[in-house]
Amino acid sequence: MNASTSYSSQVPAGDGDNSYQAVQAKLLTLAQALDSAQLELDQLLLRQKLNAKESEELAAHIGDAELDPVFVEMQNLVSVALGGAEVAVRTMTETAREMAAKAHDTKATHARLYEALDRIRNGRRVKTPRPAFFDN
Numbered sequence: 001m002n003a004s005t006s007y008s009s010q011v012p013a014g015d016g017d018n019s020y021q022a023v024q025a026k027l028l029t030l031a032q033a034l035d036s037a038q039l040e041l042d043q044l045l046l047r048q049k050l051n052a053k054e055s056e057e058l059a060a061h062i063g064d065a066e067l068d069p070v071f072v073e074m075q076n077l078v079s080v081a082l083g084g085a086e087v088a089v090r091t092m093t094e095t096a097r098e099m100a101a102k103a104h105d106t107k108a109t110h111a112r113l114y115e116a117l118d119r120i121r122n123g124r125r126v127k128t129p130r131p132a133f134f135d136n
Contacts, residue, residue, distance in 0.1 A: 027103060031100055031104045045086065045090055059078075
């Protein structure tokens with residue numbers, strides 16, 4: 001990920017505004033942040049794969065140069081560690097992809113359930129009870 005990216009500043013904390021439009025905006029912001037994170041994680045995954053491959057090739061070159069076997073072993077350990085990091089990044093990428101899809105789905109479901117009600121409530125000239133007022 002880009003060091004200058006701050007996802008926490010993109011998704012506002014609980015500001016108390018739970019109006020239809022505010023919830024839609026928050027869901028959109030969340031989905032876009034997850035989409036962006038997914039793209040950056042895809043790039044990181046590619047770099048991890050390349051680094052692991054280069055590390056493995058370096059270990060072979062060290063062995064070909066007939067250096068002390070301890071250096072070959074250390075470089076192989078680096079390669080294995082990079083491979084493990086690649087697996088972790090792949091898991092994070094898939095999680096970001098799933099969460100982004102769920103955020104987009106939640107936004108669409110929220111719109112389907114509450115958009116008409118919001119339109120009706122905002123179109124009235126008189127003040128109406130809050131949603132769930134009569135549930136008590």
